[in-house]
Amino acid sequence: MRRSNVMTLLLAAVLVMAVALAGCGNNAGNSNADAGNGGNSGTSGNSKTDGNTGAGDKASGTTDNGAAGTGNAAATTDIDLSKHVNLTMYLIGSPARDYDMVLAELNKKLEKDLNATLKVNWVGWADYGTQYPLLLASGEPIDLIYASTWTNFYQNARKGAFMDVKDLAKKYAPKSLAQITPDFYKQTELDGHLYAIPSEFYQYGDMGYIVRGDLMKKYGLTSIDNIDDYGKFMDAVVKNDPQLDPSGDISSSGGLESYYANSQGYYGILSSQFSPFYINMDDANPKIFNLYETDGILDYFKKMKDWGDKGYWSKSILSNKDDKMLTEGKAASKLHNQDSWSGVYMEHPDWDVQFYLNSKYTYKTQAMQDGMAVPASSKNPERALMLLELLRTDRSYNNLLTYGIEGKHYEITADNKLKPLDLDGFAPDGYCSWGFKAPELRYDVVGTPPNNAEVRQRLADRARENPYALFTPDFEPVKNEMAAVTNIVQQYSFPLNYGYVKNPEDGLKTLQSKIKAAGAEKIMNEMQKQLDAFLAANK
Amino acid sequence: MNKHGVLYELRKNRTLFLMALPAVLLVFLISYIPMAGIILAFKDYRFDLGVFGSHWNGFENFKYFFNSGTGLRVTRNTILYNLLNLITSQLFAVMIAIFIHEMRGKYFKKVSQSIIFLPFFISWTIVGVFVYNIFNYETGTLNSVLKALHMAPVNLYESPSIWIVIICFFNSWKWVGYTSVIYIASILSIDSECFEAAEIDGANVFQKVFYITIPSISPTIFIMFLLNIGRILRGDFQMFYQIVGNNGQLFDSTDVIDTFVFRSLLTSGDIAMPAAATFYQSVLCFVIIMAVNGFIRRTRPDNALF
Numbered sequence: 001m002r003r004s005n006v007m008t009l010l011l012a013a014v015l016v017m018a019v020a021l022a023g024c025g026n027n028a029g030n031s032n033a034d035a036g037n038g039g040n041s042g043t044s045g046n047s048k049t050d051g052n053t054g055a056g057d058k059a060s061g062t063t064d065n066g067a068a069g070t071g072n073a074a075a076t077t078d079i080d081l082s083k084h085v086n087l088t089m090y091l092i093g094s095p096a097r098d099y100d101m102v103l104a105e106l107n108k109k110l111e112k113d114l115n116a117t118l119k120v121n122w123v124g125w126a127d128y129g130t131q132y133p134l135l136l137a138s139g140e141p142i143d144l145i146y147a148s149t150w151t152n153f154y155q156n157a158r159k160g161a162f163m164d165v166k167d168l169a170k171k172y173a174p175k176s177l178a179q180i181t182p183d184f185y186k187q188t189e190l191d192g193h194l195y196a197i198p199s200e201f202y203q204y205g206d207m208g209y210i211v212r213g214d215l216m217k218k219y220g221l222t223s224i225d226n227i228d229d230y231g232k233f234m235d236a237v238v239k240n241d242p243q244l245d246p247s248g249d250i251s252s253s254g255g256l257e258s259y260y261a262n263s264q265g266y267y268g269i270l271s272s273q274f275s276p277f278y279i280n281m282d283d284a285n286p287k288i289f290n291l292y293e294t295d296g297i298l299d300y301f302k303k304m305k306d307w308g309d310k311g312y313w314s315k316s317i318l319s320n321k322d323d324k325m326l327t328e329g330k331a332a333s334k335l336h337n338q339d340s341w342s343g344v345y346m347e348h349p350d351w352d353v354q355f356y357l358n359s360k361y362t363y364k365t366q367a368m369q370d371g372m373a374v375p376a377s378s379k380n381p382e383r384a385l386m387l388l389e390l391l392r393t394d395r396s397y398n399n400l401l402t403y404g405i406e407g408k409h410y411e412i413t414a415d416n417k418l419k420p421l422d423l424d425g426f427a428p429d430g431y432c433s434w435g436f437k438a439p440e441l442r443y444d445v446v447g448t449p450p451n452n453a454e455v456r457q458r459l460a461d462r463a464r465e466n467p468y469a470l471f472t473p474d475f476e477p478v479k480n481e482m483a484a485v486t487n488i489v490q491q492y493s494f495p496l497n498y499g500y501v502k503n504p505e506d507g508l509k510t511l512q513s514k515i516k517a518a519g520a521e522k523i524m525n526e527m528q529k530q531l532d533a534f535l536a537a538n539k
Numbered sequence: 540m541n542k543h544g545v546l547y548e549l550r551k552n553r554t555l556f557l558m559a560l561p562a563v564l565l566v567f568l569i570s571y572i573p574m575a576g577i578i579l580a581f582k583d584y585r586f587d588l589g590v591f592g593s594h595w596n597g598f599e600n601f602k603y604f605f606n607s608g609t610g611l612r613v614t615r616n617t618i619l620y621n622l623l624n625l626i627t628s629q630l631f632a633v634m635i636a637i638f639i640h641e642m643r644g645k646y647f648k649k650v651s652q653s654i655i656f657l658p659f660f661i662s663w664t665i666v667g668v669f670v671y672n673i674f675n676y677e678t679g680t681l682n683s684v685l686k687a688l689h690m691a692p693v694n695l696y697e698s699p700s701i702w703i704v705i706i707c708f709f710n711s712w713k714w715v716g717y718t719s720v721i722y723i724a725s726i727l728s729i730d731s732e733c734f735e736a737a738e739i740d741g742a743n744v745f746q747k748v749f750y751i752t753i754p755s756i757s758p759t760i761f762i763m764f765l766l767n768i769g770r771i772l773r774g775d776f777q778m779f780y781q782i783v784g785n786n787g788q789l790f791d792s793t794d795v796i797d798t799f800v801f802r803s804l805l806t807s808g809d810i811a812m813p814a815a816a817t818f819y820q821s822v823l824c825f826v827i828i829m830a831v832n833g834f835i836r837r838t839r840p841d842n843a844l845f
Contacts, residue, residue: 130805136586137810159809160587245677315676316696318786376586480603483803483812487609490802491787491794500697500788518606 091432143384172385187367196373213352248331255497262359308499418443481519579814600815636722656716667781
């Protein structure tokens with residue numbers, strides 16, 4: 001009896017330990033990876049000796065291939081490619097059905113040119129806000145990563161997440177470095193360091209309304225010029241096509257709040273997610289303010305309450321993670337930019353999808369709207385930059401990741417346009433190839449919306465010089481307050497934006513007091529100080 | 540040689556120590572070495588300087604946690620949820636263990652035990668999808684059934700308090716099969732003569748359960764309770780995040796330390812601040828486990844862990 005009791009306890013202990021260990025496993029993995037950072041020199045030393053053994057064969061192999069004339073041989077002759085490396089690239093979104101096939105094709109070439117194999121990992125749209133910083137923090141070796149203002153490039157760069165590629169690029173990606181125009185270079189540069197290579201591409205961007213034109217016609221609506229018009233459209237959807245979700249929104253987007261702010265001519269000066277701090281572009285002496293303290297905001301929240309009650313979006317939207325509702329025919333519209341619009345248009349030409357502008361002003365996209373960075377954890381920054389150089393300057397590489405395989409996914413028409421052949425397999429420009437967008441390598445796509453040029457013109461008409469494009473706030477002095485505000489916004493303002501709060505007046509009051517308690521004043525004062533300093537320096 | 544010295548102990552029980560060595564090494568490797576990372580909580584971490592190279596910054600990293608009073612709320616939530624989960628899941632596990640033990644049909648017993656065990660293998664991500672598809676307002680199973688019965692649909696995403704029940708339910712559903720295995724083993728180790736004697740004395744099933752089974756497995760219950768109480772400040776992040784997600788409406792009653800920290804810092808990418816929160820959890824866990832163990836040692840010395 002006594003003995004068997006001991007055995008039971010032992011079994012209990014073992015089972016519980018197993019669980020505890022399984023739980024710890026993750027943590028331990030993380031901290032090991034961190035430790036790996038510190039011990040970098042040791043590991044790379046090892047791999048060097050490893051590589052030496054078989055270097056003879058490999059080296060001769062590469063030079064042969066180089067001589068065969070891939071066109072990049074000249075650039076790579078004085079660079080040691082004898083050791084085969086595996087490169088890891090992280091992109092945002094989800095891969096095409098045929099992405100593996102395209103990647104295999106690319107790797108065939110890459111094997112010859114750089115003696116490297118590329119693996120692409122994806123960070124999903126619904127989770128990029130959370131996963132992306134974790135990736136950088138985990139210390140997992142990543143060689144190339146998509147970087148942008150909306151992935152908080154500057155904040156991450158300030159914390160040393162990326163490698164300074166200024167000097168490396170001179171040797172390993174000289175053409176790309178030369179492509180960066182002075183104003184883009186200045187925008188990307190941070191305290192004298194170049195932490196990313198921006199794609200040399202700009203447009204006048206706007207988040208607008210992507211709506212199904214066939215439905216517009218059916219409801220007798222001609223245009224959407226503001227939030228209220230969009231409301232009319234959604235109302236018609238509810239009345240006529242109840243099986244469709246009118247707005248097709250996803251939980252991470254935070255509703256129409258930024259649409260409201262942009263339509264007022266406000267500008268999100270901190271370019272940080274979940275930040276309610278704006279300046280008014282019409283103001284000559286910009287003063288940073290809290291959106292939730294402005295006059296119109298209560299009316300706006302009341303409107304959202306009304307719309308939410310009328311069923312313009314799901315009552316469970318905050319838990320919804322489906323971001324393909326429009327393309328899958330479950331929703332009637334979507335809130336996104338003109339690029340998403342052409343994507344949807346091409347996928348469903350019969351819907352005659354339209355794009356309507358919302359913001360009072362549009363701005364030239366910033367340099368770091370799109371770019372690629374080499375994370376500090378990369379073990380092969382040289383090869384990573386060489387790959388980036390190929391992606392940016394070599395048509396065959398750029399085409400593969402941007403358009404897929406020629407003859408299978410696209411063909412080039414007689415008038416030098418690109419005709420997609422298999423949109424389900426690989427839609428042009430659909431898989432985060434924006435980080436190495438190269439204007440001179442791009443094709444106009446057959447089947448893009450016919451009024452594309454007109455929309456572009458309308459965007460340019462609203463364009464305005466943005467004196468704050470180069471302002472990159474340093475959050476270090478107020479990081480505690482920012483963390484608190486980020487939390488408050490998600491907890492109290494999202495439900496208001498979707499009209500889930502029974503009494504918007506009380507809801508707004510709670511939000512205001514919580515934000516205040518979280519230290520909004522301190523953030524605004526600090527940011528105002530930095531902004532004033534910035535403006536004084538750039539007079 | 541000193542009869543009470545460490546060396547004497549080591550020599551005398553060398554076989555036993557040798558047997559324990561792999562486990563000790565593993566614990567050292569996985570639990571003790573990473574503990575050095577605690578210093579992160581007091582540092583201004585930079586990716587390029589690494590854990591040991593970054594500069595110290597005192598208690599700066601702890602501030603955000605207590606800044607707006609949320610820290611106390613989520614600490615309270617975490618403790619209450621864990622207590623509730625501990626009690627419900629252990630209670631159900633004991634009940635199920637007893638039911639299964641009392642079952643007579645051999646196959647029925649095996650099949651039902653397997654079915655109860657099954658949810659343990661389903662990941663929280665999948666459970667999160669279940670939950671959304673059951674409870675979402677427009678197309679969820681629950682509301683479809685209600686509508687078919689001509690009843691008014693309910694919007695559970697508006698009523699935070701109901702999620703306490705939902706979360707407890709899914710937690711028990713997932714863990715109960717696993718925990719009950721321990722209790723079943725414990726029941727099987729009870730001397731069958733006790734049951735036979737009781738039967739001869741005319742005890743019914745309930746009397747056997749209350750006077751023999753439960754007192755006999757009570758040491759196991761105490762051990763399980765103690766082992767779990769050590770985790771009382773660790774919110775099961777997977778569970779809360781997958782079931783509740785970023786749904787601000789429900790935070791008041793569903794936010795635990797882990798989800799709060801995750802949400803506050805997801806945009807900043809700062810890893811020193813979450814480290815500070817974890818440190819806070821660990822210190823509180825340590826205090827609680829020492830206190831509870833001390834209490835049990837006083838009242839029931841045989842059942843204390845150490």
